[in-house]
Amino acid sequence: MRSPFHSEQEAFRFVVLLILALIPVVLAAALGPTWLAAVVAAVVLGALAARMTHLRMRRLRGLEVSVKMAPPHVGSATERRVLVVANDTLREEALLGEVERLASVPGTHVFLLVPALISSGARLTGGVDGLLDQARARLKTALNRVGHEHLVAGEISEADPLRAIEDTFATFAPDEIIVSTRWERTASGLEPRLAGLVRERFAVPVRHLVFEPGSAAQEPDGETEARYRYESGDRAARKFGLKALAAAGILAAVLMSTVALIQSSERDEARAASQAAAAQAAGLPPVAKVVDLSVIAEYKRGPEGEKHDAFTTTEFYVRAGQPQELKIDNTDSVPHSITVPKAGVNIVVKPGNHTYTLLVKQPGSYLWYCTFVCDEWAMQHPGYMSGYITVT
Amino acid sequence: MLVEHPDEATGLAIASGLRFAGYAVGVCPGPRGHGQCPLTGPAGCAPAHDADLVVCSLGYEHEAAREVLRELRTRYPDTPLVVEVPSNIDADLQELLDGCKRLPAPATPEQVVVAVQSLYGQPSKESPAGA
Numbered sequence: 001m002r003s004p005f006h007s008e009q010e011a012f013r014f015v016v017l018l019i020l021a022l023i024p025v026v027l028a029a030a031l032g033p034t035w036l037a038a039v040v041a042a043v044v045l046g047a048l049a050a051r052m053t054h055l056r057m058r059r060l061r062g063l064e065v066s067v068k069m070a071p072p073h074v075g076s077a078t079e080r081r082v083l084v085v086a087n088d089t090l091r092e093e094a095l096l097g098e099v100e101r102l103a104s105v106p107g108t109h110v111f112l113l114v115p116a117l118i119s120s121g122a123r124l125t126g127g128v129d130g131l132l133d134q135a136r137a138r139l140k141t142a143l144n145r146v147g148h149e150h151l152v153a154g155e156i157s158e159a160d161p162l163r164a165i166e167d168t169f170a171t172f173a174p175d176e177i178i179v180s181t182r183w184e185r186t187a188s189g190l191e192p193r194l195a196g197l198v199r200e201r202f203a204v205p206v207r208h209l210v211f212e213p214g215s216a217a218q219e220p221d222g223e224t225e226a227r228y229r230y231e232s233g234d235r236a237a238r239k240f241g242l243k244a245l246a247a248a249g250i251l252a253a254v255l256m257s258t259v260a261l262i263q264s265s266e267r268d269e270a271r272a273a274s275q276a277a278a279a280q281a282a283g284l285p286p287v288a289k290v291v292d293l294s295v296i297a298e299y300k301r302g303p304e305g306e307k308h309d310a311f312t313t314t315e316f317y318v319r320a321g322q323p324q325e326l327k328i329d330n331t332d333s334v335p336h337s338i339t340v341p342k343a344g345v346n347i348v349v350k351p352g353n354h355t356y357t358l359l360v361k362q363p364g365s366y367l368w369y370c371t372f373v374c375d376e377w378a379m380q381h382p383g384y385m386s387g388y389i390t391v392t
Numbered sequence: 393m394l395v396e397h398p399d400e401a402t403g404l405a406i407a408s409g410l411r412f413a414g415y416a417v418g419v420c421p422g423p424r425g426h427g428q429c430p431l432t433g434p435a436g437c438a439p440a441h442d443a444d445l446v447v448c449s450l451g452y453e454h455e456a457a458r459e460v461l462r463e464l465r466t467r468y469p470d471t472p473l474v475v476e477v478p479s480n481i482d483a484d485l486q487e488l489l490d491g492c493k494r495l496p497a498p499a500t501p502e503q504v505v506v507a508v509q510s511l512y513g514q515p516s517k518e519s520p521a522g523a
Contacts, residue, residue, distance in 0.1 A: 013434045067394070067420045067439040068404075072515070073411040175408070203395075203407040203419040 021048070035262040042255045046248070053244045060237040070203035074173040078107045083174035085113045085165060085198075088182070088189040090138045092211040095180050096145050103148040111172045112154030114139045115161040117188060132156060134188065161194055162201065169202070177206045183220075193232035196225055287317055287324070294329040295336050295349055300384060302377065309375035311336075314387025320363045329353040336374060340366045340389060360391045393508060394418045394443035396450050396460065402498075406447065409501035410508060414515040418443065423456040431463045432456075440464065440471075445512050447504055449476040449497070452485050461488050472511045474504065 021044045029037035059066075074081065082102050089095050090112070103110050116135040118128050135156040146152050157164035165177065179195040195208030208225065209217040220228070293313035300310040309332070318324040330336060330349045338347040343360045345368065360366065369386040370379050378384035393415045397403035400421065407417040418439040423429035431437040440446065446464055450457035464473060465488065475489055476497040493507050 017434075067418045067437075068407075069416070069418045069439070070407060070411055071416050072414045077412055175411070203404060203411075203417050205404055205408075 033262075033266060035259040035266070038255065038259055038262065042251075046251075049244075049248070053241070057237040057241055060233050060240060066200045068199075068201060068203035071169060071173045073175060075109075076107075080105070080108045080176070081172060081174045082108060082110050082176045082178060083113060083165070083168055083172060084110060084178045084180065085115070085161065085190065085194070086180035087114055087117060087135065087138065088186060089180040089211040090114065090142045092180075092213065094216050095209070095211050096142060098178075098209065098217060099142070099146050099152065100148070103146065103151045108151065109172075110148075110152045111168065111174065112139060112142060112152065113164055113168050114154065114156045115164045115190065116156055116158055117161070117190070118158055128158070131188075132158065161190055162197055165198060165202070174204060176204055177202065178209055179206060180209050180211060182212060183210055191232065192220070193228040195220075196229040196232075287319055287322075290325040290327055291316065292327045292329075295332055297332045297375075302381070302384070308378040308381075308384050309336075310378060310384040311338075311387065314383050316358060316368075316387070316389045318358060318360055318389060318391050320391050321359075321361050324358040326356045326358055327353070328356060332374075334372060334374065336370045336372050336385065338368050339371045340368045342366070343389070343391075345389070346371075358389070360389060363391045365390050393445050393447065393512075394420060394439050395447045395504075396420045396422050397447075398422050398450060402449075406449075406501045406504050409505045410447075413505045413509065415508070415512075422450045423460060429456070429460050429463075431467070432459050436467075440468065443468075443471060445472045445474065445508060447474045447476075447508065448492075449499070451476075451497070452478065452481070458485065458488065474507045474511065 025037060025041045025044060028040040073079075084095075084099060084102075086095060099110055099112070102108055114135045116128075116131045118131050122128055122131060139154045139156055143149070143152060143154055155168075157167065159167065168174070177198055179190065179198055181190045181192045181194065183192065185191045192208075192210070195206055199206045208220055210220060211217055291313060293311055295309070295311050297309045298307040299312065300308055302308050311328075316324065316326075326338075326347070328349050330351045330353075333351055335351065336349045338349065338356075338358070339345060340360075343362070343364075343366045345358065345360060345366075347356045347358065349356070366389045367382065367386065368389055373379075375385060379386060382388060393410050395403055395406050395410070395417060397406060397419065398421055403419040403421065407419045410417045420437075420439065423432070429437070431440055446468075448461055448464070450460060452458050452461065461473075461475070464471070473492040474495060475492045476495050476499050477485070477489060478497050481489070493511055495503055495507055499507075
């Protein structure tokens with residue numbers, strides 16, 4: 001893979017910039033809460049994105065230095081290759097006459113490029129074929145009209161006009177480009193600004209010829225070309241700016257949600273920690289987050305020596321008003337329960353492994369028991385199918 | 393080959409001469425009227441980096457043009473330079489031009505092509521010289 005840096009100096013500058021950008025993020029992460037690190041990272045990334053957006057908008061407005069490129073000339077020194085880029089103006093007799101004139105100059109090859117001008121809307125709605133057929137028909141008519149079939153060739157392109165011209169450079173290597181438009185853009189015509197964009201990109205002479213129905217070719221003066229360039233550049237820059245603004249809004253919303261989530265989760269953790277600390281300070285028994293237990297028939301031997309049904313845990317410690325999760329595996333084939341009528345508790349424990357919620361609002365010590373008829377002795381003795389709930 | 397020339401038409405004429413001599417070309421108007429040249433900033437300049445040879449015709453009465461030449465000498469010391477120079481050059485410019493192929497300004501496209509060919513040689517038809 002090719003290095004994106006042009007020199008060691010650039011790579012060094014990039015590393016320094018990266019370190020400078022990371023320092024505040026690392027400091028915020030080390031010294032402040034997590035959300036602050038997220039905010040600082042977002043600010044650093046935002047500054048970078050703003051700088052890139054600014055540069056991109058300058059480029060779109062034509063305020064950046066642009067380097068024009070061109071491949072070597074192809075053919076002998078007397079040969080000349082002219083690329084003509086047109087769409088709806090191919091119907092104009094004046095343009096066809098100009099092509100014919102060029103082709104009649106000895107050693108001149110002409111290539112007609114017809115961008116089909118497929119909008120993203122047409123791509124989405126499947127209207128591509130119609131536009132391609134239209135461009136193909138215009139090219140065919142023009143080639144038939146001009147003749148000189150060994151010297152004049154052409155093709156249509158689905159690509160954006162500027163990209164299409166760039167692609168043509170790979171195969172045709174023109175020595176001159178003629179961009180043919182109307183004074184103002186029409187639905188099936190090239191934009192007048194195209195000539196200016198082509199001039200900025202390619203190191204070959206570019207002529208902008210304007211054809212209006214029935215009239216001869218005209219060339220816009222420098223002021224008109226500058227106006228086309230300014231208006232189109234300004235429009236493109238504003239469009240890009242709006243997109244960047246929308247993206248910034250979405251990112252800001254995502255960032256704020258993330259910060260809110262982090263803050264909320266940190267608050268929950270802090271609250272739980274402070275509650276645990278307060279409970280510890282008050283000498284209250286610790287409360288488990290989830291209590292795992294089972295109900296097993298003939299699980300525990302009684303004082304008389306016989307085995308009785310039992311819950312494996314019969315003492316529960318809960319906080320008043322706070323739900324307590326119980327994961328109970330009832331291995332018996334019948335249901336059992338944890339019932340305290342005066343506390344409003346009646347958990348029916350179904351056979352199998354299920355999760356239940358135990359909630360008691362008033363502090364106190366409550367005797368619970370199983371209301372389903374099973375082991376009668378065990379139902380009357382705490383530690384078997386009965387026990388205590390301590391609420392603090 | 394990279395051609396740095398502030399005048400669009402002359403730059404294109406030199407580019408055309410070089411193209412017909414078999415070289416791929418890039419043409420840059422230089423820093424004048426465009427604020428800072430990327431070559432003198434942190435972004436760098438890809439065409440200058442990729443160039444096998446640079447033709448500098450920026451006119452060196454401006455400090456910005458000298459800065460470009462200075463950066464080219466510093467960043468790409470192995471890239472040959474053909475520089476159009478005025479008749480009266482000061483000591484600072486004299487030092488900058490040390491080791492460059494000099495052409496008296498204004499040079500014709502033909503003179504530039506000859507100078508490039510003397511430094512770089514004729515490009516082969518199979519592998520044209522890159523910009």
